[in-house]
Amino acid sequence: MRQNIRFGRFAGIPVGASWSAIVTLAIIADLVAASALPAAVPGQSAALYWGAGVAVAAAFLASLLAHELAHALVARRHGIKIRSVTLWMLGGVTQLDGDPRTPQADLQIALAGPAMSLLAGAAFVGAAAAISAAGGPRVAVAAAMWLALMNGVLAAFNLLPGAPLDGGRVLRAMLWHHWADRHRAERGATSAGRAIGAMLAILGVAEVLLTTDLIGGLWLLLLGWFMASAAAAEQGAASARALLAGVRVADVMTPDPDLAPSWLTVADFIRQFGGRSGQPAFPVIGPGGGLAGVVTVARLSRVAHPGRDQVRLGQLALPVPEEYLASPDDPAARLLGRDPLGGEVVAVVEDGGQITGLVTASNIQHALRWRKLAGATVSAAARPAPHW
Numbered sequence: 001m002r003q004n005i006r007f008g009r010f011a012g013i014p015v016g017a018s019w020s021a022i023v024t025l026a027i028i029a030d031l032v033a034a035s036a037l038p039a040a041v042p043g044q045s046a047a048l049y050w051g052a053g054v055a056v057a058a059a060f061l062a063s064l065l066a067h068e069l070a071h072a073l074v075a076r077r078h079g080i081k082i083r084s085v086t087l088w089m090l091g092g093v094t095q096l097d098g099d100p101r102t103p104q105a106d107l108q109i110a111l112a113g114p115a116m117s118l119l120a121g122a123a124f125v126g127a128a129a130a131i132s133a134a135g136g137p138r139v140a141v142a143a144a145m146w147l148a149l150m151n152g153v154l155a156a157f158n159l160l161p162g163a164p165l166d167g168g169r170v171l172r173a174m175l176w177h178h179w180a181d182r183h184r185a186e187r188g189a190t191s192a193g194r195a196i197g198a199m200l201a202i203l204g205v206a207e208v209l210l211t212t213d214l215i216g217g218l219w220l221l222l223l224g225w226f227m228a229s230a231a232a233a234e235q236g237a238a239s240a241r242a243l244l245a246g247v248r249v250a251d252v253m254t255p256d257p258d259l260a261p262s263w264l265t266v267a268d269f270i271r272q273f274g275g276r277s278g279q280p281a282f283p284v285i286g287p288g289g290g291l292a293g294v295v296t297v298a299r300l301s302r303v304a305h306p307g308r309d310q311v312r313l314g315q316l317a318l319p320v321p322e323e324y325l326a327s328p329d330d331p332a333a334r335l336l337g338r339d340p341l342g343g344e345v346v347a348v349v350e351d352g353g354q355i356t357g358l359v360t361a362s363n364i365q366h367a368l369r370w371r372k373l374a375g376a377t378v379s380a381a382a383r384p385a386p387h388w
């Protein structure tokens, strides 16, 4: 999930939103200003309804962020690094860099979000009661009650027992504890997620056909479709992780890759390396020998002929974020599920400050294919069941 809008860091975690969250903000503001508030407190001015609608939408997105941050902070307490927390059209996403190591950790991380939503719901009930007792505006009371209700709905919906919802994580943790086999538990939770997603989508279609609530039906259809496809993607990722269990980065990387000096022009580089290197991408090194980025063959080929004598590789290099650096002994499964830089580079491998390898998307594909052929067992992914 791309963060187009950055809100800053909360407890060191980059928090932001994708553009699509603005759609959600508008839909909620419209729902509250045009239907919910006029129904609850009739006879007020449109300006008041809309002012309250926008405030409620913003407060609801803030409570979504609180839900995600609760996941993130509990995950961090269990030793998992947090990449980001991002709002988007269908809610919030917390990107974790790694997996919970035990079913207990899995369960606690999953429950933290809905627990926070319930807490937020209770806080909004309290706010409504306080405003009402103080003789405050009735629109404010209705707005706080709406927020309380929505946080409750959010907690309840998220507890549906199918991945990628929190309830799916709860199911996974319980199955994992029961079977002592993480991969099998993951398959169970993602299968449940596909089934629930399909059911929601069917309900959405029924709503479109049988009732007048076109928007509500389409939204349910979209949500169901998204959930089923996310569950399917997660199932694929889980199988890939199981295949790479026990495999190190050093086992999948292209060792000692050809390096591209940043000061060379594109023309000189093609002259020196053209046809000799089989790599689809190159780490770019600066004059001091340090990593200055990566450049892909596709990116080189986009430089038009007259420019090739002027453009230097340093100008073309894509920066390498820290999470794209790996050590040879890191587990290869950690590299799964990330967007390759320039469509190619999954990791630059460094050992003691030296670039010793390059992992591309095709390296990963290759490794997965061979592990599958070799009939890699998934037992390595299973762990002894601890008690909780």
Ligand SMILES: [Zn+2]
Binding pocket: 067, 068, 071, 113, 114, 158, 166
């Ligand atoms: Zn959640």
